Amino acid sequence: MSSRLSLRLRLLGAATAGVIATGVTGALSSPASAATQVYSENFSAGPGTFVPTGSVSTATGAARLSGSLITDASLTSAPIALTGYSGISVSYTRTASGLDLGEAFTVAYSVDGGAFTTLESARTASGAASFQLPSSVDGRTVRFRFSLDAGSALETLTVDDVLVQAAGGGGGPTDPPGGTLPPVTDVTAPGPYAVTIDPTAGPGNDGWLVYPANAGQNGVNHPVLVWGPGAGSDPAAYEDMLRQWASHGFVVYSEVSSSSGAYMVDALDWIEDQDVSPTSPLYQDIDTSEVAFGGHSRGSIGTFDVADEPRLETTIHVAGGSFDGNGPDNLRNPALYIGGDDDFATSNVERDYANTDVPVWFNVLNGTDHIAATRNGRHIITAWLRWHLADEEFRRTQDFLRSGCTFCGLGETRYKNW
Secondary structure: OOHHHHHHHHHHHOHHHOOOOOOOOOOOOOOOOOOEEEEEEOOOOOOOOEEEEOOEEOOOOOEEEEOOOOOOEEEEEOOEEOOOEEOOEEEEEEEEEOOOOOOEEEEEEEEOOOOEEEEEEEOOOEEEEEEEOOHHHOOOEEEEEEEEEOOOOOOEEEEEEEEEEEOEEOOOOOOOOOOOOOOOOOOOOOOOOOEEEEEEEOOOOOEEEEEEOOOOHHHOOEEEEEEEOOOOOOHHHHHHHHHHHHHOOOEEEEOOOOOOOHHHHHHHHHHHHHHHOOOOOOOOOEEEEEEEEEEEOHHHHHHHHOOOOOOOOEEEEEOOOOOOOOHHHHOOOOEEEEEEEEOOOHHHHHHHHHOOOOOEEEEEEEEEEOOOHHHHHHHHHHHHHHHHOOOOOOHHHHHHOOOOOOOHHHEEEEEEOO
């Protein structure tokens, strides 16, 4: 059995039975090689995480910058987090065509939002280029920019196969890159923490607080997920999923949901109080700067309602599209949408996706109805939380934003605005 097929079976095969798959340790680990891939972009699905200005086309599967007398063409990547990485190199292919004397293309990088430093600037070039970046970028945030200073649309720079690699990270080339939580090699398996459940928690003493039993060990502060169940259900219906996320290091709170998300904001206020209360089992162990709201069905609708809460880093919407298509208007941060190919709510989620202006990733899971959507998508949610709340930036491309990503084989996958 191929490793890809085995992974898909673990992700979906036993999901509707409510069994947390343990998988094979290392199934999602980084390649055992001398270098670790941090980021890649081949422009096969548009500009990807790069922001274009001026005349830029990706119609041929590569990025083509064309000259102009009005605006210089450029491509600038989104910030790439290098937390836990060292020995950074960048490679790409480029071909300059038709540039006259005095015209040039330039490739440059910026660290932590600072000024750009030139890697190369030339009038003619063809083929692959590779550069080792200085050690001063290790563990920082870096952006890359390709620009063209030329006056004619017939003068072009073609860029493809951008790859950022690290010589090591987290202690060795086969270890997962570092984040704020203990690393894991398989998000389909339970995480490294034993789990404690308090079913009489929250502002009204009627919510579930699900958290790592040894919270705060080794100085870890734990990110927060507030989860809204679907209509007619309660946290107990999601116990295996809440346990899974808490085992990976997240403090998870859930109570009976409503279409108004005000209860989620109240819950977050209560969680912040736990972090500063000496009588709380989570005293000074919560990372209140890393927070997600999410939910299933009505829980998703409530999440849309308060998605403009300024303390949020991301929102998660499972089988719960807004009824009027206006739910995405409140989004301010990256959003995860999960639907099912046999789910009556998917048409609403489709409409929300079309109306979404923030970065969004959407998977319509195969063989999935409305009830099974959260359970079948729980491992996607685990990886999403580890990316957005625990700073595991390598998951951007490994698990989500590339063709052949970890979860792309589970159903129809789309993403935009990255």
